Amino acid sequence: MNQTKVSEVSELPAGVPEATLVDLYRTMSLIRTFEERVHELFVEGELPGFLHLCSGQEATAAGVIAHLRTEDGITSTHRNHGHALAKGVSPAAMMIELYGRAGGTNAGKGGSMHLADQRVGHVASGGIVGAGAPLALGLAQAAKLAGTDGVAAVFFGDGAAQQGTVLESMNLAAVWKLPILFVCENNLFGQATTIGYSSAVAPAARAEGFGMASEEVDGQDVIAVYQAAGRAVERARAGEGPTYLELTTYSYHGAWEGEPKRAYRLPEVESDFRGRDPLRLLAAALAAVKQDWIDVKDEIEEEIEEQVESAIEAGRAAPYPDPATVTEGVYADPTVTIDRDGLTVH
Structure with a gap:
């Protein structure tokens, strides 16, 4: 792998x-x-629930999703914030959801792990490892049946690369030549288990068994990710079937927020990835060719800081969901009653 x-x-x-x-x-x-x-x-105790942050993995979301249209659907994981933001989900709606308030992406009922907004093609996220693959398969099949050149993408981690649901989805995608990208964000650990311990081969090697095109890419280098994803999307839109992208990256915050012990993470490995930070790599490349880059960079970062702070204020100000809406959006009908014996439905 070429690591710049x-x-x-x-x-x-x-x-x-x-x-x-x-x-x-x-x-x-x-x-x-x-x-x-x-x-x-979260550290200050202001946000409830669980969080799985993706700092350090920004290039994987940005580089792949830059090639997708609004109507191209993606499915994500419990570490989904980057995918959602790159796909165009509102930062304010996301923050409101993290606060558990009405007006969030999931009406304050889903929290961090279940962010979704079908209006921009972010169809599903979830904490079931590998569950996004068959869902994305359905999106790809729908595009093919409709006769469009639509593309689907499923993001999953190296831990999910071992899941049968992912492998079964890969097989069907190859058999049916579906327009789908299997994007493995290999951050070296499935929670605290290293990929070398849990997998006999690199995740991308599994694509060979299905006759599927694959690439192993430095996931810290957004330019490399962007180029590889462009090739994969082009193949998919041309009807040439699926591609497996293994993007080697690193999660700065570990498996989840509040993780009590990180002794399994070697300092030299972490320092190497931080030395090739995705934002620093791209900033250095732009600075070498763009004379006004420093000014542009400052403007971008100031604008984004204001946007995120505005999103936080929206989260703090949003009301809690009305208890009367508790059954809305779930598989329940409040007009249906069931007798005590559990057999008779009215």
């Missing part, structure tokens, strides 16, 4: 417009700022 160090970045690759790279930096900056502020709010 910050000091080695001297020019931008041919075929990637400068404006696109600025947009990629904007997306990654939004994800990083959102996640770091959410981390602070």
Whole structure:
């Protein structure tokens, strides 16, 4: 795998417009700022529930989703904030959801792990490992049956790469030549279990068994991710079937917020990934070719900081859900009653 160090970045690759790279930096900056502020709010005891942050993994979401249209659907994981922001979900609606308030992406009922907004193609997130794969398979099949050039993408971790649901979905995608990207965010750990301990081969190697195109990419380098995803999306839209992308990256905040012990994470590994931070890599590349980059960078970061702070205020100000709405949006009908014996339905 080609791992580019910050000091080695001297020019931008041919075929990637400068404006696109600025947009990629904007997306990654939004994800990083959102996640770091959410981390602070959680530590201060202001946010309820569980959080699984993606600081350090910004390039995977930004680089892949930059090629997707609004109507192209994605499914995500419990570590979903970056995917949602890159797909266009409102930061304010997300923050309101994290506060458990009405007006959030899931009406304050789903919390961090279940963010979704079908209006922008972020169809589902969840804490069941590997569960997004068959859902994305349905999106890809729907696009194919409708005769469109729509594409679906499923994001999952290296731990989920071992799941039967993912492998079964890969098999069907290959058999039916479905327009889908299997995006494995390999951050080295399935919770505290290393990928080398749990898998006999690299996750992308499994694609070979299904005759599926695959690439292993430095997930810290958003330019490399963007280029690989572009090839995969082009193949999918042309009717050439699925692609498996294994993006090697790292989660700065560990498995979940509040993780009590991180002795399993070697300092030298963490320092290596932080030394190749996705935002620093791209900023260095842009600084080498764009004379006004420092000013542009400052404007982007100031704008995003204001946007995230506004989202936090929206979360704090939003009301709690009305208890009367507790059965709305779930598999229950408040007009149906069941007798005590549990057999007779009215």
